Amino acid sequence: MTDKFNINELNRMDLFFELFNNINDLVFLTKVINENRFSYVLANKPGMDLWGLSESAIGKPMDEVLPNEAYRIIETKYNEAMEKKKPITYEEMIVLPQSLIHLHKNCTSDQFVYWESTITPVCNQDGICTHLLAIVRDITDRKQKEIELKRINDRFELVWNSVAEAMYTFDKNENFVSVNKSFETLLGWTEEEILSNPSISIIPEDSKEDLKGILEKVKNGDAIPSHEVKRITKGGKIINFLASYSPIYNHNGEWDGGVVVYKDITERKQYEEKLKQLALHDPLTGLPNRIYFSERIKEEMNRANLTKRLLAVFTLDIDKFKEINDTMGHDIGDKVLKEFSKRVKSALRKDDTFARVGGDEFVILLPDLTDENNTVEVADRILQSVRCEMNVGSYSASITTSIGISFYSDYKQEEKVLLKQADIALYEAKKYGRDRYQIFSRKKEK
Numbered sequence: 001m002t003d004k005f006n007i008n009e010l011n012r013m014d015l016f017f018e019l020f021n022n023i024n025d026l027v028f029l030t031k032v033i034n035e036n037r038f039s040y041v042l043a044n045k046p047g048m049d050l051w052g053l054s055e056s057a058i059g060k061p062m063d064e065v066l067p068n069e070a071y072r073i074i075e076t077k078y079n080e081a082m083e084k085k086k087p088i089t090y091e092e093m094i095v096l097p098q099s100l101i102h103l104h105k106n107c108t109s110d111q112f113v114y115w116e117s118t119i120t121p122v123c124n125q126d127g128i129c130t131h132l133l134a135i136v137r138d139i140t141d142r143k144q145k146e147i148e149l150k151r152i153n154d155r156f157e158l159v160w161n162s163v164a165e166a167m168y169t170f171d172k173n174e175n176f177v178s179v180n181k182s183f184e185t186l187l188g189w190t191e192e193e194i195l196s197n198p199s200i201s202i203i204p205e206d207s208k209e210d211l212k213g214i215l216e217k218v219k220n221g222d223a224i225p226s227h228e229v230k231r232i233t234k235g236g237k238i239i240n241f242l243a244s245y246s247p248i249y250n251h252n253g254e255w256d257g258g259v260v261v262y263k264d265i266t267e268r269k270q271y272e273e274k275l276k277q278l279a280l281h282d283p284l285t286g287l288p289n290r291i292y293f294s295e296r297i298k299e300e301m302n303r304a305n306l307t308k309r310l311l312a313v314f315t316l317d318i319d320k321f322k323e324i325n326d327t328m329g330h331d332i333g334d335k336v337l338k339e340f341s342k343r344v345k346s347a348l349r350k351d352d353t354f355a356r357v358g359g360d361e362f363v364i365l366l367p368d369l370t371d372e373n374n375t376v377e378v379a380d381r382i383l384q385s386v387r388c389e390m391n392v393g394s395y396s397a398s399i400t401t402s403i404g405i406s407f408y409s410d411y412k413q414e415e416k417v418l419l420k421q422a423d424i425a426l427y428e429a430k431k432y433g434r435d436r437y438q439i440f441s442r443k444k445e446k
Helices: 007-011 013-021 045-051 068-084 098-103 140-162 181-187 191-196 205-219 266-280 290-307 321-328 330-346 372-387 415-431
Strands: 026-034 037-043 088-095 112-123 129-138 166-171 176-179 224-232 238-249 255-264 310-318 353-356 361-369 390-392 395-397 401-408 437-439
Touching (some): 140 181, 166 181, 205 224, 238 266, 266 290, 310 372, 310 415, 321 330, 330 361, 330 395, 361 372
Antiparallel strands (some): 224 238, 353 361, 390 395
């Protein structure tokens, strides 16, 4: 069993000063001489070393033993504590004289030392401040780390808000945490709006299931380097983005959210659509071309196999179009083709497909028919719309068209057979005088 510690040991002055001088913090007990002057009563060794003070400094006015710059700071803070009659804490950066730098291991290359001081006023029974106790802690290491961290954060902030891509972070509850300036510019919402209103969504309804799948992968630690998405701006505009997703982890290594980068690819998508338009449409009339029509007829034939509804194909051309080209020239011929296309299109139903497949050769796909009478009605409208007088530049004439019709009714014909049957019917319409339609007959084929 150890001996009990004798409390009386603490009353030894030599022990007190040994403890006092080994405190890392700087401790000063100061007497108030008058309202504007102070003198040190007691200071521990680290405190004395701060200014290179000796025992002779004790009892002398502080303005006589301290550098002017240091005294001005201390005087101001001491007076503040005396006025408030309660402890105050403040931080201060001090430039040390060259002669004292060697005493301070934490001094920066610029001779800066950072201190955190707590000044406690000691008042007598009349409420008059007679002494001040100052405890000063060297926080140079901490401040240097804070300054470095701020420098890193400032650089990150600069990059974060300088990149052209829209960026944002979200937490594990999938709520926004931060957005950059490009996000605000491209999507229209400010960071304040986004963070203060959880109901704001940039996700179109038809993209929510896709996002759900992406987030599941991110939660499992997967990064998504490239994924095309559509997002809604504050004004309701849809923007195409190439998105990347990366997980964020907390200090315990647990998933804590993610960071998202959006690269605007709207122009690229528009260019792709333009190329697609050029690849699948006739440049003169703007109508679908043979490739597009072939895709559509395959789709509708497959659908007709399921619905057992009628599907009709028209082939048509402009009667005696060669004569127009030969007598009026190809420029007039092109204008006639464009006007013809416009008129025929106006006579069709919304879901019908009208395509140009050659010089004056056109095809029409009529899906989802209940009976052949529907087809006859459309054919009559086309014939009537084309017969109206056509004015193209200085050229004025009434033109006509001939139409061949075939039906996908037994759900067995191939695409090329269906088109061939319509061509045969077109030939029959020409044979019987033009400006008419003719339905393909299997009896005549035989």
